[in-house]
Amino acid sequence: MEAGNPLLDEFVLDLTGKERPRICFLPQASGDADHYLVRFYRAFDAERCIPSHVSLFRRLRAPRDPRSHLLDQDVIYVGGGSITSLIGVWRAHGIDRILRRAWERGIVMCGLSAGSLCWFEEGVSTFHGAPERVEGLGLLPWSNTVHYSSEPERREAYHQWLLDGMRPGYAADDGAAVHFVGADVAQVVASRGDARAYRVEAVGGRVVTTQLATRYLGDPKVRPIVPPAAVARTA
């Protein structure tokens, strides 16, 4: 959903291997903000996919049964905002359990910012000011942080927490995306030439940051290679 840059959106739709995949947007991290819904429906055109969303603030207008709607998708896309508010709202409606089920079934789970942090055991958020150590759903047994190169304060806090015992993890710049199959990294892709992702861990009292080989999606010859069924099998 980057403005004017559909490369990552195209990539995630292609991961499904379907001609016209069903993609459902969960905008709870932003409080189901209307302007965010508009951005989603602009980015995911109905010609290319079957877009929908689930609102948990306006349940009367939402699909009656979010469980069957979510489990019927090919992609679930989680928007950015506050990770703490996001996880709080999901738990109140039982969405956390439904998402785990969806992932186990091989539905492609994706998202940006808070929508990235939420899949990991733990991570670093700066949404409410100073960096905070936050918990996600724990589908991926790693830590995570986003906006890595652009926010030095977040990076420093992440490094300190890694030294204090936070589990190893993955950090990504704006425009970079890490594709996991099961708990393992399958590939790193980017919608911008200079965006990178990193493996970050504490080794012997020092933080080691390893830049991961990143494929720029701007090359039209490159297509994703992992069929979605493999996700379910390795999960």
Added chain:
Amino acid sequence: MPSPGPPRRDRSASQRDRLVFALGGHDFSRRRGNEALSDYILALADTDEPRICLLPTASGDPREQIFAFRRSLADRTCHSSHISLFRLETEPVTAREHLLSQDIVYVGGGSMLNLLAVWRAHGIDEVLREAWERGVVLCGQSAGALCWFERGITRSAGRARAVAGLGLLPGVLCVHYHRDHARRHALLDASANGDAPGFGVDDGAGLLFRGRELADVVSGEGVGGAWRVDRGPRGVEETPLGVRALDDPRPAIDAPTAEIAELRRIRALRP
């Protein structure tokens, strides 16, 4: 948002200085009765220039609600602010420090379930209890009224049903009482099952509690009523509460502006 001062209230307030004002329905538009209620809310504070903070959490911190609140209070003698738990603020504040430095906290409507879940995730539930105990006036409408009671009748998961609130006040509250029959029936059912005391409040009306006791029942210019709902020997009984009508010297704006009326006429002519 103005930077928060040091907490003004650092000690426990007596029971009669712990105020909650629960509204069955209210907003910050110029609809009839709203202005009188806003005046009443500001007068609940024990200071002439109260600090009032909006928590729009229950509807996901929408900009429109924040703008309407700030605009409506702009020409009154008060200091208004809001705390967003979903949006980035240019000047992040410590929610606890800011809330405890207020005279009034106003909670907007929306989803009661989400409101409580998000508050708990951020620890705001504990802060609000502390604020109440220190004498910060707590008020709100719809979900922002239900949240103070032991239980509230909500539709935030679809069907109207009773959901646990923060429990500062006893019993079960139902808002939009005569506008939404499903809610009213859910309250009558809850009362039939022994949930007590029950309160039903219409849009425009509000209940003021001092400590855990009902102290005043008002409505903006007489719009809306309020009822006590209890299980009696002959089944569930709805007893009207004496409602004091609040006056508003300002002219109400019920009718749409000329431009909006024209737009509606043009739309209606379209095939």
